[in-house]
Amino acid sequence: MSTSSRKLDHVRICLERQVESMWMPFEDVMLVHKALPEIDEASIDIRCRFLGKEMKTPLLISAMTGGHPEAREININLAKAAQEVGVAMGVGSQRAALEDPAQIETFSTVRDTAPDVPLIGNIGAAQLRKLGLEAVDRLAEMVDADAVAVHLNFLQECIQPEGDRDASGVLEALRIATSGKIPIIIKETGAGISREVAQTILGSGVKTIDVSGVGGTSWSGVEAYRAEEIGDISSKDLGELFRSWGIPTPVSIVECASAGAEVVASGGIRSGLDVAKSIALGASIAGAALPFLKPATLGSEEVVSTLQAYVRALRTCMFLTGSQDLASLKHASTVMILGRCREILEQRGLDTKKFSIYREMAK
Ligand SMILES: Cc1cc2nc3c(=O)[nH]c(=O)nc-3n(C[C@H](O)[C@H](O)[C@H](O)COP(=O)(O)O)c2cc1C
Numbered sequence: 001m002s003t004s005s006r007k008l009d010h011v012r013i014c015l016e017r018q019v020e021s022m023w024m025p026f027e028d029v030m031l032v033h034k035a036l037p038e039i040d041e042a043s044i045d046i047r048c049r050f051l052g053k054e055m056k057t058p059l060l061i062s063a064m065t066g067g068h069p070e071a072r073e074i075n076i077n078l079a080k081a082a083q084e085v086g087v088a089m090g091v092g093s094q095r096a097a098l099e100d101p102a103q104i105e106t107f108s109t110v111r112d113t114a115p116d117v118p119l120i121g122n123i124g125a126a127q128l129r130k131l132g133l134e135a136v137d138r139l140a141e142m143v144d145a146d147a148v149a150v151h152l153n154f155l156q157e158c159i160q161p162e163g164d165r166d167a168s169g170v171l172e173a174l175r176i177a178t179s180g181k182i183p184i185i186i187k188e189t190g191a192g193i194s195r196e197v198a199q200t201i202l203g204s205g206v207k208t209i210d211v212s213g214v215g216g217t218s219w220s221g222v223e224a225y226r227a228e229e230i231g232d233i234s235s236k237d238l239g240e241l242f243r244s245w246g247i248p249t250p251v252s253i254v255e256c257a258s259a260g261a262e263v264v265a266s267g268g269i270r271s272g273l274d275v276a277k278s279i280a281l282g283a284s285i286a287g288a289a290l291p292f293l294k295p296a297t298l299g300s301e302e303v304v305s306t307l308q309a310y311v312r313a314l315r316t317c318m319f320l321t322g323s324q325d326l327a328s329l330k331h332a333s334t335v336m337i338l339g340r341c342r343e344i345l346e347q348r349g350l351d352t353k354k355f356s357i358y359r360e361m362a363k
Contacts, residue, residue: 002096002099002100003067003093003095003096003099004067004068004096004099004100004103005068007065007066007067007068007071007092007093007096008068008070008071009226010222010226011064011065011070011071011074011293013222013225013226014217014222014290014293015293015294015297017222017225019217019218019221019222019225019290020216020217020218020221020268020290021214021215021216021217021218021243021244021268022244023214023215023244023248024215024268024270025213025214025215025248025249025250025251025268025340025341026215026249026250026268026269026270026273026274026277027339028248028250028337028338028339028340028341028342029250029277029280029281029335029336029337029338029341030335030336030337030338031273031276031277031280031317031320031321031334031335032321032334032335032336033320033321034320034321034322034334036322037319037320037321037322038322039319039322039323039324041315041319043324044315044318044319044323044324044325045324045325045326046058046311046314046315046318046325046326047326048284048285048326050088050118050284050285051088051118051120051146051147051183052118052146053116053117053118053146055086055087055088055117055118055285056085056086056087057085057086057087057307057310057311057314058275058279058284058285058286058314058326059085059087059088059275059285059286059287059288059307059310059311060087060088060089060090060120060264060266060285060286060287060288061078061081061082061087061088061089061090061287061288061289061292061303062090062210062212062266062287062288062289063090063091063092063093063120063122063149063151063187063289064078064090064091064092064289064292064293065091065092066091066092066093066094066096066097066103066106066107066110067092067093067094067095067096067097067100067103067106067107068096068103068106069106071092071106072105072106072109073297074293074296074297075091075106075107075109075110075113076109076110076113076300077295077296077297077298077299077300077302077303078110078292078296078300078303079109079110079111079113079114079117080113080114080300080303080304081292081296081300081303081304081307082114082117083113083114083115083116083117084300084304085304085307085308085311086116086117087117087307088117088118088119088120088285088287089110089114089117089118089119089120090119090120090121090122090149090287091107091110091119091120091121091122091143092122093122093123093124093127093151094107094121094122094123094139094142094143095123095124095127097142098127098131098135098138098139104142107142107143108142108143108144110143111143111144111145118146118147119143119144119145119146120145120146120147120148120149120185121139121140121142121143121145121147121148121149121182122139122148122149122151123135123136123139123148123149123150123151124150124151124153124164125150125151125152125153125154125167125170125173125174126157126164126166126167126170128150128170128173128174128177129169129170129172129173132173132176132177133176133177133179133180136148136177136180136182136184137180137181137182140182145182146183147182147183147184147185147208148177148182148183148184148185149184149185149186149187149210150174150177150184150185150186150187151187151188151189152186152187152188152189152193153188153189153219154167155189155190155191155219155220155242155245155246156189156219156220156222156223158238158242159219159220159223159224159227159235159238159239159242160223160226160235161227161232161235171200171204174186174201174204174205174206175204175205178204178205178206179205183207183208184205184206185206185208185209185210185264186201186206186208186209186210187209187210187211187212187264187266188210188211188212188213188246188252188267189212189219190212190213190214190216190217190218190219190220190246190267191212191213191214191219191245191246191247192211192212192213192214192246192247192248192249192251192252192267193209193211193212193213193247193252193255193256194247194252194255194348195255195256195258195259195348195350198255198256198259198260198261199259201261202259202260202261206261207261207262208261208262208263208264209256209261209262209263209264210263210264210266210287211247211249211252211253211256211263211264211265211266211267211283212249212266212267212287213246213247213248213249213250213251213252213253213266213267213268214244214245214246214247214248214249214267214268215248215249215250215267215268216249216266216267216268216269216270216288216289216290217267217289217290218243218244220238220239220240220242220243220245221239221240221243222239223235223239224236224237224238224239224240224243225239227239247344248340248341248344249265249266249267249268249269249278250277250278250281250337250341251341251344251345251348252267253265253278253281253282253283254281254282254337254345254350254352255345255348255350256282257281257282257283258282258350262284263282263283263284264283264284264285264286264287265278265279265281265283265285265286265287266286266287266288266289269286269287269288269291270288270291271309271310271313272309272310272311272312272313272314272315272316272317273313273314273317274286275310275313275314276313276314276317276318276321276329277317277335279326279329279330280321280329280330280334280335281335281337282330288310291306292306292307317329321334336352337352
């Protein structure tokens with residue numbers, strides 16, 4: 001099966017099936033209500049800088065697609081909305097365009113449509129190891145990217161019958177990639193990144209980590225549906241068994257921030273409330289993929305409305321915690337972690353009362 005038709009299967013399954021985690025770990029995170037905020041809501045400032053560019057709001061449309069004519073339309077609608085609302089955007093894996101240059105335009109159209117936003121290219125870790133530094137430059141040039149995200153998806157590769165399960169040599173490939181001129185971001189795809197792995201990644205020269213933890217789209221779940229469709233019962237069973245495998249997003253934010261990474265929060269960010277919680281826990285910006293997919297099949301206005309709902313809820317959170325800007329939200333002493341996320345962090349030796357110290361480390 002070609003990369004292009006596999007990616008189209010993924011989009012279709014994400015649109016038609018229940019692919020999300022049953023557990024919503026952001027319910028374990030609470031922002032303390034400030035009954036007397038003493039600020040004017042109208043003066044709240046949610047602008048930030050990311051990848052050297054000014055953004056109107058700390059949001060990212062996470063990597064999804066490209067490499068097929070249908071994906072082109074989705075990318076154009078996402079890009080129009082990103083440009084209008086002033087958020088960052090990632091394209092899906094550009095592997096299909098490396099294999100078939102006819103697909104390049106389904107990615108490059110994103111930069112033509114969104115000239116001012118921080119734009120992130122995308123490639124899998126296994127492909128990076130095979131293709132090397134020269135490919136990173138080609139990927140970045142293809143979309144005029146501000147950074148290239150290298151995605152880790154070894155859980156998904158385990159469930160795919162045709163998956164690439166050789167993870168050896170990825171770290172060396174990363175070291176080489178970070179010696180180039182394009183900033184490299186490491187991102188997971190729904191299973192999260194621990195403090196130890198974050199430290200190893202930072203040691204390779206990467207500065208920004210997109211945690212993409214458990215709580216949103218489950219790629220093990222998506223592959224289970226795909227296996228079911230082709231009658232591969234063994235892969236279907238494995239995919240279902242590992243559906244919730246990984247590190248919950250709020251835990252992964254704290255772990256990666258405490259390692260000193262610039263953190264992008266993603267994986268189950270389903271509202272502006274989750275964005276606010278992520279920033280209070282130490283993230284710089286927050287991204288979501290699945291919530292924008294259906295709107296993007298309908299039109300750019302639908303994506304804009306979804307983004308605006310995030311912005312409105314984020315501003316509401318900031319007002320009700322008395323946070324004038326994102327720096328004050330990050331330094332607010334108003335975030336608490338409860339329940340299972342707290343237990344995990346405590347078991348992992350991270351003191352949940354020391355967020356301020358971890359957040360200081362996340363520069
Ligand atoms: C349809 C779809 C396609 C995706 N394709 C990619 C991809 O090509 N590269 C990548 O790094 N992540 C990809 N992802 C993963 C997302 O970027 C994100 O890490 C993950 O879905 C968790 O975020 P969510 O819970 O908001 O969906 C894809 C997600 C979706 C929904």
